[in-house]
Amino acid sequence: MKKYLKVLKKCPLFTEIEEEDLLRMLVCLGARVEFFDKKYTVFSEGSPAKFIGIVLSGSVQIVQVDYYGNRSILSELSASEVFAEAFACAETPALPVSVIMCEPGEVMLIDCSHILHTCHNHCGFHQTLIFNLMKDLAMKTIIFHQRVEITSKRTTREKLLAYLNVQSQKAGKDSFDIPFDRQELADFLVVDRSGLSAEIGKLKKEGVIDVEKNHFTLLM
Amino acid sequence: MKKYLKVLKKCPLFTEIEEEDLLRMLVCLGARVEFFDKKYTVFSEGSPAKFIGIVLSGSVQIVQVDYYGNRSILSELSASEVFAEAFACAETPALPVSVIMCEPGEVMLIDCSHILHTCHNHCGFHQTLIFNLMKDLAMKTIIFHQRVEITSKRTTREKLLAYLNVQSQKAGKDSFDIPFDRQELADFLVVDRSGLSAEIGKLKKEGVIDVEKNHFTLLM
DNA sequence: CTCCTTTTGTTGAAAATTCAACAGAAATTT
DNA sequence: AAATTTCTGTTGAATTTTCAACAAAAGGAG
Numbered sequence: 001m002k003k004y005l006k007v008l009k010k011c012p013l014f015t016e017i018e019e020e021d022l023l024r025m026l027v028c029l030g031a032r033v034e035f036f037d038k039k040y041t042v043f044s045e046g047s048p049a050k051f052i053g054i055v056l057s058g059s060v061q062i063v064q065v066d067y068y069g070n071r072s073i074l075s076e077l078s079a080s081e082v083f084a085e086a087f088a089c090a091e092t093p094a095l096p097v098s099v100i101m102c103e104p105g106e107v108m109l110i111d112c113s114h115i116l117h118t119c120h121n122h123c124g125f126h127q128t129l130i131f132n133l134m135k136d137l138a139m140k141t142i143i144f145h146q147r148v149e150i151t152s153k154r155t156t157r158e159k160l161l162a163y164l165n166v167q168s169q170k171a172g173k174d175s176f177d178i179p180f181d182r183q184e185l186a187d188f189l190v191v192d193r194s195g196l197s198a199e200i201g202k203l204k205k206e207g208v209i210d211v212e213k214n215h216f217t218l219l220m
Numbered sequence: 221m222k223k224y225l226k227v228l229k230k231c232p233l234f235t236e237i238e239e240e241d242l243l244r245m246l247v248c249l250g251a252r253v254e255f256f257d258k259k260y261t262v263f264s265e266g267s268p269a270k271f272i273g274i275v276l277s278g279s280v281q282i283v284q285v286d287y288y289g290n291r292s293i294l295s296e297l298s299a300s301e302v303f304a305e306a307f308a309c310a311e312t313p314a315l316p317v318s319v320i321m322c323e324p325g326e327v328m329l330i331d332c333s334h335i336l337h338t339c340h341n342h343c344g345f346h347q348t349l350i351f352n353l354m355k356d357l358a359m360k361t362i363i364f365h366q367r368v369e370i371t372s373k374r375t376t377r378e379k380l381l382a383y384l385n386v387q388s389q390k391a392g393k394d395s396f397d398i399p400f401d402r403q404e405l406a407d408f409l410v411v412d413r414s415g416l417s418a419e420i421g422k423l424k425k426e427g428v429i430d431v432e433k434n435h436f437t438l439l440m
Numbered sequence: 441c442t443c444c445t446t447t448t449g450t451t452g453a454a455a456a457t458t459c460a461a462c463a464g465a466a467a468t469t470t
Numbered sequence: 471a472a473a474t475t476t477c478t479g480t481t482g483a484a485t486t487t488t489c490a491a492c493a494a495a496a497g498g499a500g
Contacts, residue, residue, distance in 0.1 A: 064369060072372040086361035096365050130351055134309060137357035141306035144364045145316050149284055152292040152410050190372050192488050197449050412458050417479050
């Protein structure tokens, strides 16, 4: 497990926990690591939510597909980010989303019942873990709010600009990469891909943005 | 505070906490109760998030308004439900939403720093509180996912039907009330009110649903 | 390097949403 | 009980999105 320490220390689940404590803790929690190839389904919609996942390398997407085949992308997560924690904590009988490997890499899986139902009052690290989980879930809720704010816009243009503003703020720069290709961005914004392409073209021509593949620059 | 016990016991924040402990705890947390009239703004967008709110009576709406004046309704909460907890826990400098009193009533306010930063390791109730907060935030995240699932549909009809299905499941019946008037429902689903009215009319004519004001029945 | 697959931008037609405006119904106030 | 305000359903026109199809560009495999 030692080789994952660097990534894990950045994981919001483990803030305020020292390296050696962390290592012991992982054993106690029964954490295991698995490697997945690109496009592999780590968790699939409908299966029971038992595990919390942590991205160690590569990246994953959280995806929802309705019965018309419309895909919506909820988020893309990279190293040291946590996924499925809300469902695992709430002990949901069926996951409403799938988790797909986006860039091949390793994922740490922790059976959430080990966090929720064991040594409730004694172990100090355990309490810290619950506290961190709470903080993490609060943060996730806020990110969800941002998504709602973006997808609540009525037009493709407004959604795109709202998204780019959030990304720009997140990057702290006017110039930044986005983690989606065009189809994925469309699925995230809940719009049609061709319409999105057209809108990007317009904004470019109007001098509002500059685009080079996945690299965007806000000009005004 | 005694007269609020019945409502507070149903509050997800206080599960597993005995009445007398709860009363002492509320004092320790500096909880206070305020009455607000209909349409009163309890928290307003942009203000710092310091307090967790609990609806004691009446109801509140969580609302977001963009600079075009488009309102989107995130949720409506009634007695014993908690609001603003995510922002308070994450200590967000500026609330991204407003909380508006919908039906006049009382609200309990708890300064979240009293939950996050005090007697971290000692008091047992405190730990239970953090655990409950974590559970509550997990649940909120899941409700958010439902909202995303609904608003990710491409047409007014699909959004409406997805919403009604969720409400029906929640009620455990095919027949149920919704907490929104038409304009509010439109703002929740992110669609145009007149288009929504038209769609409701169609579904009624087609025999898919039955509607009487805010009471809906799924027929198929 | 070439072949094959995936991604992207463009098009035009069809479908759906939005917008503004209005009138009747329902609810609230005086 | 009358007057006023709010809510709802309807309309038609304008706008926007969606959909399907295609070709150029980019990327990957052998």
